Amino acid sequence: MAIVAQSSKAGRISRATLAWIVGLLFFFPIFWMVLTSFKTDADAVKPEFLFFFTPTLENYLNMTENYDYWRFARNSVITSVFATIFALAVGIPCAYAMAFNPSRATKDVLMWMLSTKMLPAAAVLYPMTFLTKSVGLFDTHFMVIVVLMLINLPIVIWMLFTYFKEIPKEIIEAGQMDGVNTWGEIREILIPLAWGGIASTALLCFIFCWNEAYWTVRLTTTDAATLSKLIEGNRAPEGLFFGRLSAVSAAAVGPIVVLGWFCQKQLVQGLTFGAVK
Amino acid sequence: MGRIVLEKVTKSFGDTQVIPPLDLTIEDGEFAVFVGPSGCGKSTLLRLIAGLEHTTSGKVLIDGEDMTEISPSKRGLSMVFQTYALYPHMTVRKNIAFPMRMAGLSEEEQNKKIEAAAESLNLTDYLDRKPGQLSGGQRQRVAIGRAIVRDPSAFLFDEPLSNLDAALRVGMRLEITEMHERMKTTMIYVTHDQVEAMTMANKIVVLQAGVIEQVGTPLELYHKPCNLFVAGFIGSPKMNFIMGTEAAHMGAATIGIRPEHIDVVEEAGVWQGRVGVAEHLGSDTFFHIHDTGLTETLTVRAPGDVQLKHGDIISLNPRTELIHKFDDKGLRIA
Numbered sequence A: 001m002a003i004v005a006q007s008s009k010a011g012r013i014s015r016a017t018l019a020w021i022v023g024l025l026f027f028f029p030i031f032w033m034v035l036t037s038f039k040t041d042a043d044a045v046k047p048e049f050l051f052f053f054t055p056t057l058e059n060y061l062n063m064t065e066n067y068d069y070w071r072f073a074r075n076s077v078i079t080s081v082f083a084t085i086f087a088l089a090v091g092i093p094c095a096y097a098m099a100f101n102p103s104r105a106t107k108d109v110l111m112w113m114l115s116t117k118m119l120p121a122a123a124v125l126y127p128m129t130f131l132t133k134s135v136g137l138f139d140t141h142f143m144v145i146v147v148l149m150l151i152n153l154p155i156v157i158w159m160l161f162t163y164f165k166e167i168p169k170e171i172i173e174a175g176q177m178d179g180v181n182t183w184g185e186i187r188e189i190l191i192p193l194a195w196g197g198i199a200s201t202a203l204l205c206f207i208f209c210w211n212e213a214y215w216t217v218r219l220t221t222t223d224a225a226t227l228s229k230l231i232e233g234n235r236a237p238e239g240l241f242f243g244r245l246s247a248v249s250a251a252a253v254g255p256i257v258v259l260g261w262f263c264q265k266q267l268v269q270g271l272t273f274g275a276v277k
Numbered sequence B: 001m002g003r004i005v006l007e008k009v010t011k012s013f014g015d016t017q018v019i020p021p022l023d024l025t026i027e028d029g030e031f032a033v034f035v036g037p038s039g040c041g042k043s044t045l046l047r048l049i050a051g052l053e054h055t056t057s058g059k060v061l062i063d064g065e066d067m068t069e070i071s072p073s074k075r076g077l078s079m080v081f082q083t084y085a086l087y088p089h090m091t092v093r094k095n096i097a098f099p100m101r102m103a104g105l106s107e108e109e110q111n112k113k114i115e116a117a118a119e120s121l122n123l124t125d126y127l128d129r130k131p132g133q134l135s136g137g138q139r140q141r142v143a144i145g146r147a148i149v150r151d152p153s154a155f156l157f158d159e160p161l162s163n164l165d166a167a168l169r170v171g172m173r174l175e176i177t178e179m180h181e182r183m184k185t186t187m188i189y190v191t192h193d194q195v196e197a198m199t200m201a202n203k204i205v206v207l208q209a210g211v212i213e214q215v216g217t218p219l220e221l222y223h224k225p226c227n228l229f230v231a232g233f234i235g236s237p238k239m240n241f242i243m244g245t246e247a248a249h250m251g252a253a254t255i256g257i258r259p260e261h262i263d264v265v266e267e268a269g270v271w272q273g274r275v276g277v278a279e280h281l282g283s284d285t286f287f288h289i290h291d292t293g294l295t296e297t298l299t300v301r302a303p304g305d306v307q308l309k310h311g312d313i314i315s316l317n318p319r320t321e322l323i324h325k326f327d328d329k330g331l332r333i334a
Ligand SMILES: Nc1ncnc2c1ncn2[C@@H]1O[C@H](COP(=O)(O)OP(=O)(O)OP(=O)(O)O)[C@@H](O)[C@H]1O
Pocket: B013, B018, B036, B037, B038, B039, B040, B041, B042, B043, B044, B045, B192
C-alpha cells in the first residue's frame, strides 16, 4: 500500500499498462482457443476467418455425443478429488509433526521431498508402465489416484509446513496441557487455525491433479482416462481438426478456470506461501 | 495433591547442557517461584515438569508416580503461558470449556464450572467474545480460567504477567496469590522479577545457569543469602558489596550491606561520602553516594523526607549486626 501511495501518477499508469499487457498476453491463447472452438474445422485453418466467421456449436455437440466427454470429465473429477483428499490426509499429520516436533533431520527431509520433484518423469516411465501392468493396476482409478497423490505430495507438505509454522507453538502446547491427544489436537486446534492455508493447498493440489497429463495419458486407455487423455486423443499432426481440438481443450480447462476464478483470493495466498496475511 | 519431585534431572539441547543434574522437591500446596536472570533455565525447568520437554536423564515424579515418560496431556497439570496461548478461533466460553470437553465432562457440569470461573475472574460479560477482542489482562484471566476448571494437581505459570502494564501486574499478582490462598493447590511460578518472587512465594528457587543457588522462604533469602549471587539478586535496590581492607577488618573477602541498613547521620559517622544522583520515590529516597573509599558507588535508602542536595558531603552509619560476610569463594560465612 505504502509503495503505491508514494508513487507518481505517471508511474502508476505505466505500471497498470504493463500489467494489462502481461495479462492480455497470458489470456490471448485461451481466448483464441475458445474462439476457435466455435469454428468448423475447415474455418479454423483459414486466416480470412480469424475474427469473422459463422459461429457453430457443432464441435461441442459432437464432443458430448461422439467422444463421451462426460465419462472423461467424471474420471477427472474422481481422480483429482480423491488424490487431493489422500494427499491432505498424509500431508497434514506429516507437516504437523515436522512443524511442531522438528528433529535435526527435518530440514533435510524437506529438501529430500522436494528433490524427488527433480527426477525426470521420463526416467521412470518404463518401470512404471511395466509395474502397473504386471500388478493389474494399469488404467484403473486407484492407480491414477495414487500416482497423482504421490507427485503432488512434496508440494502439499511444503505448503502445509509453511502455514503450520506460522501458528504459535504455545497454542499447540496449551492444547497438550489441556489434555488433548495428537489427533484431537490436529482436529480441534490445527485444522481450524490453518483452515485458510489448508484450503489453498487443497485447491492448488486439485488444479495440479486436474491438469496433469504426463502420467494420466500414459497409464490409462479408457476406464480411467481423464480429460487430458481426451485432448491428447484429438491431437492430429496435420492440424485438420483444430476446431474440434479447441472445443475439447476449452471443455477440459473450463471447470478449472471457473474454480480458479471463484477462489482467486485463496490461490494468491497459497502461491505466496502465506506472505500475504 | 501435587507433590513434585525432580531427581537428578538434566537437560541438554544438542551438545549444550542447559540443566546440570538437579534435585528439587516442591511440597503439596506450596507456592514455589523459580527466579533468576534471563536464560538461566527457568522456563526449561518448568517445561520439563510439564512434559513439554523431554528430560535428557533423571526422573520427574508427581505424587510419587514416575511421570518422566508420560505425555503432558496425562500429567494432570495446568499451564498458563506468557503469551496467553488462547485458542483464537474459539470464544472465551469455548476456551474455558475446552479442557473439560476433552476430559468428557457433561455439558451441565461444564457450564457450572464456566460460570463459577467467569464469576471469580470477572469475565462474565466477555464469555461470548473471541480472545482477539479482549485486553491483555482479560486474556490472561481467560488463560487462568482455562487452567482452573480442570482441577489440576498443580498450576504452572511461565512469566504470566510480563506482557501486562505495571498497574495491572500488581492487581493480577494479588489475584493469583489470593487464588492460591483459596485453593491451596501447588503452584509453580516462573519470573525474573524478584519483587514478584518475594511477594508471592512460600518457597523461592534461585537459579543461575541451570544450577539451583538457594532454596528458601522469601525472608530466609533476604536475611541469609547463601552466596554473593543470591545476595545481589534478592532485594531492591541491590545489596552493596564492599571488598578490600574494610572487609578484611571483619574477617571476610567481601561484605554486603543492604541500602536500607545504612543510616544517614548528622554527627560524624563510620563512613563519609558525596551525594550523587537521588531517586525520589516519595516514601523513600535512594541516594547514590560517591567517594566513600569503599566501592564505586554506595546505594543508601533513606526516608522520603531526608533532604540532601547533589554534592553534599554526608556521614553514614551501617548497622553492623546486619552486615553479610562472604569468603573468597563468594560463600556466606555463618
Ligand atoms: N529449544 C531450544 N534449543 C536450544 N537451546 C534452547 C532451547 N530452549 C532454550 N534453550 C537455551 O536454554 C537456556 C535456558 O533457556 P530458558 O528459556 O529456560 O531460559 P529462561 O530462564 O526461561 O529465560 P527467560 O527469563 O529469558 O525466559 C538458554 O540459554 C537458551 O538459549
